[in-house]
Amino acid sequence: MATLINSLLSHEQSAHLAEQVMAYCDELAHISQTLGIIDRRYLTPEHKQANDKLAQWAAQSQLQHWEDEAGNQWIRLPAQQQDNLPHEAPRVIMGSHTDSVPDGGRYDGPLGVVGPLVLLKHFAESRVQFPFHLDVVGFGDEEGTRFGSTLLGSSAICGMWQSRWRELTDENGVSLAQAMYDFGLDVSKVSEAQIDSSRVLAYLETHIEQGPVLEERGKPLAAVKGIAGARRFNITLKGQAGHAGTVPMVLRHDPLVIASHWITQVQQMATATSDSEFPVVATVGRLEVRPGAVNVVPGEVRMSLDIRSLSDEARDAVFDSLQELLEVEAAFHQLECQFEPTHNASAVSCNDEMTRSLNQLVTHYFGDSAPLVSGAGHDAMALAMRVPATMLFVRCKGGVSHHPDESIMTSDAAAALQVMAAFVTDIARKAT
Ligand SMILES: [Zn+2]
Numbered sequence: 001m002a003t004l005i006n007s008l009l010s011h012e013q014s015a016h017l018a019e020q021v022m023a024y025c026d027e028l029a030h031i032s033q034t035l036g037i038i039d040r041r042y043l044t045p046e047h048k049q050a051n052d053k054l055a056q057w058a059a060q061s062q063l064q065h066w067e068d069e070a071g072n073q074w075i076r077l078p079a080q081q082q083d084n085l086p087h088e089a090p091r092v093i094m095g096s097h098t099d100s101v102p103d104g105g106r107y108d109g110p111l112g113v114v115g116p117l118v119l120l121k122h123f124a125e126s127r128v129q130f131p132f133h134l135d136v137v138g139f140g141d142e143e144g145t146r147f148g149s150t151l152l153g154s155s156a157i158c159g160m161w162q163s164r165w166r167e168l169t170d171e172n173g174v175s176l177a178q179a180m181y182d183f184g185l186d187v188s189k190v191s192e193a194q195i196d197s198s199r200v201l202a203y204l205e206t207h208i209e210q211g212p213v214l215e216e217r218g219k220p221l222a223a224v225k226g227i228a229g230a231r232r233f234n235i236t237l238k239g240q241a242g243h244a245g246t247v248p249m250v251l252r253h254d255p256l257v258i259a260s261h262w263i264t265q266v267q268q269m270a271t272a273t274s275d276s277e278f279p280v281v282a283t284v285g286r287l288e289v290r291p292g293a294v295n296v297v298p299g300e301v302r303m304s305l306d307i308r309s310l311s312d313e314a315r316d317a318v319f320d321s322l323q324e325l326l327e328v329e330a331a332f333h334q335l336e337c338q339f340e341p342t343h344n345a346s347a348v349s350c351n352d353e354m355t356r357s358l359n360q361l362v363t364h365y366f367g368d369s370a371p372l373v374s375g376a377g378h379d380a381m382a383l384a385m386r387v388p389a390t391m392l393f394v395r396c397k398g399g400v401s402h403h404p405d406e407s408i409m410t411s412d413a414a415a416a417l418q419v420m421a422a423f424v425t426d427i428a429r430k431a432t
Pocket of ligand 1: 097108109142207378
């Protein structure tokens with residue numbers, strides 16, 4: 001395996017390549033459909049420009065590149081020629097998304113695309129090859145900002161594209177089918193973007209953490225063991241509005257008091273799971289009080305609940321207890337109580353073996369940093385349904401994401417590059 005001799009990165013090499021990663025992220029950040037902010041949505045001229053930019057960077061290092069039928073951009077370091085290689089070589093894929101939310105940051109998505117792209121350029125220039133195609137993919141849509149449905153790009157390559165999506169429209173009434181046509185694609189051919197999952201040895205998505213845990217730990221990286229499943233509810237509590245001066249305390253049916261007590265129980269019950277195998281996080285993020293006047297006892301409260309865990313069972317057990325608590329309290333105080341489900345997504349586990357080897361590499365280079373659970377959705381959710389998938393989280397400043405203040409350190413990008421290189425080298429060693 002002479003071709004693998006240079007596949008690991010020295011500290012100096014990774015530091016040098018990380019400068020390139022940061023510069024590419026800056027350059028992509030300039031491709032925006034809205035002046036002065038980062039705003040890059042699916043199937044827009046700016047999406048096309050971002051794809052062209054990736055292709056241009058790939059071509060500079062003689063890497064193969066193409067755009068698929070869903071508008072995802074691919075870059076390939078071809079497998080080394082081997083006499084005993086099957087007709088079509090296996091693939092290892094690294095990637096993330098190139099779209100952004102409006103007024104987003106420059107690393108959420110692009111880091112996981114240009115990071116591996118810079119690595120492939122380095123491999124190509126150092127004449128490193130692997131016994132598999134090493135592919136980078138930039139998914140056109142993960143955020144779902146334009147058409148309201150997320151993971152469009154990764155769903156297409158996993159064969160999970162739904163035909164009804166062609167009817168989705170953006171804020172200007174443009175259908176997805178029309179947007180594809182304008183982009184130069186044909187919606188009736190999206191199924192051709194599907195890849196043969198049996199040939200994929202691994203999918204690795206590198207992404208900013210979007211949370212504060214790594215910063216708190218003082219670690220640059222952690223492997224990700226899974227993506228939390230989330231349920232959301234709109235909750236309505238109806239009582240009796242009344243005059244703040246004339247209704248005696250003992251005769252009130254004030255839903256805000258009951259809601260307030262319940263919200264502290266949401267916090268306490270979720271916190272109690274913190275040290276368990278499957279912690280639950282729960283949030284009441286919206287609270288509306290009606291009529292909402294300074295001199296009126298509230299008559300109605302509407303609030304939201306978002307509850308997540310890597311274990312659907314653990315999450316549902318906490319939710320069931322919380323629902324029962326509120327219903328019993330409401331009945332006792334003669335309030336009407338209603339839970340309306342608005343979202344339900346199952347948890348997705350990353351591939352155990354991939355995550356274990358990724359975690360070993362993180363530990364080898366940077367000391368112990370236990371695998372994390374992602375509370376946010378990622379393209380890896382779609383990939384994990386079809387291929388051995390895992391994720392690498394990179395520390396980000398203050399845990400801030402989806403915001404122009406998103407920030408990472410160049411040395412953390414270097415750390416990620418070192419681990420990515422070691423990860424593909426590991427797979428190559430096991431494959432030969
Ligand atoms: Zn993202």
